[in-house]
Amino acid sequence: MSSFWSSSLEPPSGTYSLWRPYTRWLAPVLLLVSVVVSAVQGIDPGTLGVAGLALVWLLLTHGLPPERFRENSWLRAISFAGALSAAAVLMARDLLFLVFMISCFFLALRLRPVPLAVLGTAATSLLINTLGSGGPVEALREHGFLFVTVVLVQTGAIIGGAIGAARMAATVEARRQVVAALEAAQEENAGLHRQLFAQAREAGILDERQRLSREIHDTLAQGLMGIITQLEAAEDAPDRERRVRTALALARENLAEARRSVDALRPEALTRDRLDDALRGVAGRWAERTGVPVELTTTGDVRPLHPEVEATLLRITQEALANVAKHAGAGRVGVTLSYMEDQVTLDVRDDGKGFDPDSAHGGFGLPGMRQRAARLLGSFAVESEPGGGTAVSASLPAVVAAS
Structure with missing residues (x-):
């Protein structure tokens, strides 16, 4: 006073x-x-x-x-x-x-x-x-x-x-x-977040290069070597036609592998559509191939995100649906894309036969999905039990696309 x-x-x-x-x-x-x-x-x-x-x-x-x-x-x-x-x-x-x-x-x-x-x-x-x-x-x-x-x-x-x-x-x-x-602290936090995201992206690029190097060595290089071997052996061999057919088959397989590797670098769907529309297209084509209905739900404020974020969510969706087709025996699949203030979350759930996540030991493509999320400072979780269906969830920072 x-x-x-x-x-x-x-x-x-x-x-x-x-x-x-x-x-x-x-x-x-x-x-x-x-x-x-x-x-x-x-x-x-x-x-x-x-x-x-x-x-x-x-x-x-x-x-x-x-x-x-x-x-x-x-x-x-x-x-x-x-x-x-x-x-x-x-x-x-x-x-x-x-x-x-x-x-x-x-x-x-x-x-x-x-x-x-x-x-x-x-x-x-x-x-x-x-x-x-x-x-x-x-x-x-x-x-x-x-x-x-x-x-x-x-x-x-x-x-x-x-x-x-x-x-x-x-x-x-x-x-x-x-x-x-608070605004200054929020701006500083956003700057640090962008810096960490950039560092994680650089690390992800290095990991992706190493992965592509391994794929080229394990698939394309070995396939080309097999083609060369078959063609060289076919010159004077009595079963020349069989060896040529084998070489052609190897060439087609390697062409498919090359196309798959190129597709893994840049999802073409995202060059035409928004992420939710691209996921809807992926889910629709998958449902036509497998005969399993897919319901896609989008919540929150839909907005353009960083290309790395959108590409990662698209690839995780493709891998998760591939797992359902290979292993789940499901009758229905639900895909949910949720936009929140600072996170974007993808959930893929099926009513299939499920499995024990603790005994998967790297199967079902789970490590690849987890690594994709981790490269962008995100998280990945799996919930499943035998007879109880499976749910995979990936949560990534909702980094807005540069204007």
Whole structure:
């Protein structure tokens, strides 16, 4: 409480900054308004001279000085005292300068500490209410109780309102700073997330290169070697036609392998359609081949995601459906694509015969799906039991595609 009474009634600078230009020039503007209104009814030269001196005083002590001088408590008090004195003289000469006297309430609320602001507000209230009744001395002598009551109530209302406004503004400013800090932290977290995603993507590219190298060595290179061997042996062999047919069969197999490897690099469906439409196409073609109905459900805010994320989800869907066709013996399959705020989740469930995940030991293509998800900082889970169907779930960061 002591720190409050030694502070100011002004709101914090962050919330008050928009109002500072107005409060800075409020007193000079109201003084000029009073002069114009008084001039309409005929202002005497003496009053006009006092108004001119008051305007110069306000400009030199309140309007024109730099911010660091106007924030000085002593300068504020001196500026207020001069303005209040000039307003009292002007109002005593012409009651129309009550308009200018009102600005002294705003100047009083700028005083520090708070007791000085209360005293300045009470002095302004006393003068503005008694100068029209012969001045403070005469008014208090004739109707002391009435004027004291009015001054106390008016001062209490103004100070109470200023205290409430200052506290509300301080609360708003504190919340604004908290929101700004949270936004900055969220942006920093997003930057770190993008950095980790990029690192994981680079690691995934290296893994993919190594996988392709192994595939080329294990399939294409060996297949080409077999073709060469068969063709060389066919030159002088009595079973030449059989060896040529064998070489042709090997060539076709290797062509299929090459096409499969190329398809693994870039899903063509994603170059034409959104991820949900691409999955719908994959599921529809799979259902036509197998005769097993597939229901695709999409939830959440569908939005373009990073190509690596979409490609990974598409490949996991293809592998999961392939597993269902090979092993599940299912009568129905459900695929769910869920877009959340920072995650995208794929679930593939079937009502097939199920299996024991603990005894799979790398079968059913599960390690490949798990590795695909892990490369993008995602997770992969399998739920199944004999006779109870199977559910696979992959969850990846919902990294938005670059615009």
